[in-house]
Amino acid sequence: MIEQAFNGLVGGAFYALLALGLAVIFGMLGVVNFAHGAFYMLGAFGAFILLDSFGIGFWAALVIVPVLLGLVGMALERLLIRRLSGLDPLYGFLLTFGLALILQDLVRRQYGVQSQQYARPELLGGTLNLGLFDYPAYQVFVLALSAVVCGAVWLLLTRTKIGMIVRASTEKPELTRALGIDVSRWVTPVFGFGIALAGLAGVLAAPMRAINPLMGGDLIIVVFAVVVIGGLGSVFGSVAAGFLIGLVSALGNLYVPALSQTLVFILMAAVLLWRPAGLFGRQEGLT
Amino acid sequence: MKAKGLSIAVVTAGALLAGCGGGPGGGGGKISDGGVTLAVLNDQSAVYADLSGKNSVTAVEMAVADYKAKYGDKAVADKIEVISADHQNKPDLANSKAQELYDRRRADVILDVPSSAAALAVATQAKAKKKIFIDIGAATTELEGKQCNKYTFHYGYNTYMLANGTGSTVTADGAKTWYIVYPDYAFGQDMNKSFTAAIQKAGGTVVRSDPTPFPNDNFSTFLLKAPNLNPKPQVLGTMQAGGDLVNLVKQYNEYKLQDKGIDLAVGLMFITDIHSLGPDALAGTTFTDPWYWNANQQNRAWADKFMAKTGTRPSFAHAANYSAALQYLEAVQRAGTDDADAVVKELEGHTFNDVFADNATIRAEDHLLLHDVELAQVKPSSEVKEPWDYEKILKTIPAEQAFQPADGSCRL
Incomplete structure (x- = not known):
């Protein structure tokens, strides 16, 4: 039972990382990013391609892939998503949904739908004794890393000046601007950061889940439910x-x-019936 | 912000994400519409695209070329066209595409059609249009059971054959207690029933069987539960397919169930699945394979030709599509016409050997193809000599034992 609960938390780590990225993007841009699952898939494929074509292993991929995808995300924000700001959120839906389909099909074109191989890092191949039970080391690592990342984002948003600016820009953009802060400066990096988190989740998934173009689309439906339960943004x-x-x-x-x-x-x-804004949602902005 | 309205829109949209003239008249017969049209209707974009998909169209084209080479000027069907359509694994799309193929694109036969719901939809169309349908990709025994019809044939494999091969053999070899996990849709439920029956018949027991979400990327709950069942199962029988199977096997290894004394048996596995996981992830796993490209020289020679055209080794579905197309054309040749009723008569009860089917009979009572199938085991990478060389054949299950006897539920 405790073992199963722990196990649930490991599964939850993926949801948390993906939902966190969706939440910061929604908070800052007001865009629901339907391409999030596709970036999770690209994260896993990134790890696979680095190993398969360049011989770069899991540990380096853990850094390289999120950084690269973060840059891709920033470029996308600059080139496409920015143009839709101020329009009906439906346009954002359509754009990101379309992006998701395009990314998925490009990967399918190149690699087909069958899953790709990816080995677990050897260092984490064993089992750890957690007192009450033994547990695969890799899964413990996934849980620990995602907890650290979620905690770090939390600290970043609540304890640093950058975090303060981001939160202020989300809650009261006009007032923040009036105080002489350039809100739009922060939009691009926040979007890139959210995408990088999805990429990180993808790299973490590579050794333990099937790597194929459809992996993101299947998962993201549950992640949307997670975001709604938690409270959008x-x-x-x-x-x-x-x-x-x-x-x-x-x-x-x-x-x-x-x-x-x-x-x-x-x-x-x-x-939704009980608390339409979600468990932790308020009518406005980031908690 | 507009949290509430957006919330609902998000979930709704999220759900969307989840992709001429007559022939030469050999024997006085006739070819309708100026030629014979073979249509491959299968999944060319979703989960089954690699194990069948476009390469099955190539396999059918190979059959046409071989037929023409064999009969030359004496070929009844002198003009043969191969067309294809993508049903994306959706039964409604399969249904409308089948209508289109039969009516507007003048298909004389539809081939392949993976996934049971799609296959049953096409069988209904075949019956209504009185045109031939040879299903290869779907596993359901309904095609030759209650939902059989005069124009529908089932070619290659089915859930009974898989359960009977793998379930019986693994149980008879000493693994008496099973834990079955199956995806919660028609195919999985069917497989669960067939395996449970086969295991019990062989003297084993199913300790428990659990439905799992479909699709699913996290099987850890079931894998953790397995060693704690009472009595502890000796085998985990997975009925998952495609990406789900890959997820489950990766996690089976992650949780080291083999070290805990629980072996893995796989209900339905394609060679593309082994390729995805790498042989070591599955080494020692026993499964039933209708056909293996490297089982003998004849298969290998055909696989070489296939590889020259596609760049990859054939799955059993590719070989079965080739064989079904060839046997259809041979039946047209014998009948001297492409008239569906005449061709059905030639196919019924026909016995033959070809590169896919050994000791084969198309059973007249229910239109099920009986043929020898292989009980295979995945090799460890140390024994793999070349790419795609993944299987060791343990034994050949003779045609009459491999498939279910006709149970009378089919009325053609």
Whole structure:
């Protein structure tokens, strides 16, 4: 039972990383990024390509891939997404949804739909004794790293000047501007950062999940439910809901396997009825 | 912000993401519409695109070339066209594409059609249009059971054959207790039933069987649960396919279940799955394969020709498409016409050997192709001598034992 709960948290780590990226992007840009799953997939493919074509291993990929994807994200924001600011959010939906399909098809064209091979880093090949039970070392690493990343983002947003500016720009853009702060300067890096987080989740997934063009599309539906449960744009909410959904799915699989597919969405519907803005959402901006 | 309205829109949109004249008249027969048209209807963009997809069209073209080379001027079908369509694994699309192929594109036969729901939809069209349909890609026994019809044939494999080969053999070899996980849709449920029956018949027990979400990238709950079941299962039987199977096997290795005394048995595996995982991830796993490219010289020679055209080794689905197209054309040749009723008569009860099917019979009662199938084991990478050389053949299961007896549920 404790083992299963822990297991749920590991699954939740992926949801949390992806939801966190979606939340900061939504908070800052007001854009729901439908291409997020595609960037998660590109993260995994990035790790695969680095190893397969350049012989660059997992540890370097953990840094290189998110940085590269972050830069791609920044370019995309500059070239495309920026042009839609101020328009109906529907345009943002269409643009990012279209991007997701294009990215997915480009990868499919190049690599086909069958999954690619990726070996686990040897250092993390064993099992760790966690006191009550043994657990695969790699999974412990995934959980620890995502907890550290989520914590660091939290500290960045609440304890630093940059974080303060970002939060202020999200909540009251006009007032922030009136104080002499250039809000638009921060939009591009925040978008890139959100994409980098998706890329990081993708690299982490490479050794333990099937690497194929469809992997992001399948996962992202659940991540959207996570973001909605946590409260759109709420950074804390998205992370908390990510881990919560991980737990709920693991326990759901354990006790009511037949329902596990719908459990997340039942929970989402219940949360929306009870608190339409999500568990941690407020009417305005980042928590 | 407009959190509430957006929330609902996000989820709705999120759900969307989840992709002439007559022939020469050999024997006085006739060829309709100026030629014979073979249509391959399969998945060319989603999960089954690599294990069948466009390369199956190439395989059918190879069959046409071989037919022409064999009969030359005596060929009844002198003008043969191969066309194809993509059903993206969607039953509704399969249904409308089948209508289009039969009606507007003048297809005389539709081939392949993976995924059971899509296959059953096309079978209904074949019956309504009185045109031939030879299914290869789908596994459901319904095609030769309650939902069979005069114009539909099932060619290559089915859930009974997989369960009977793998489930019975692994149980008879000493693994008496099973834990089955299956994807929660028609194919998975069907496989779960077939395997449970085969295991029990062979003297084993299924400790538990769990449905899993589909698609699913996280099987850890089930894998952690396995060693704690009572009694502890000796085998984890997975009925997952494609990307789900890859996820499950990666995580099976991650949780080191083999070290905990739980072996892996795979319900349905294509050679592309082994290629995706690498042989070491699956080394020692036993499974049933309708056909393996490197099983003998004849298969290998055909696989070499296939590779020259496609750059890859054929899966059993590719070989089965070749064989089905060839046997269809041979039946047209014997009938002297492409008239569907006459060709059905020639196919029914026909016995033959070709590169795909050994000791083959097309059973007249239910239109199921019976042929020898292989019980295979995945080699460790140390024994792999060349790319795609992944399987060791343990034994050949003779045609009459490999498939279910006709149970009378089919009324043609």
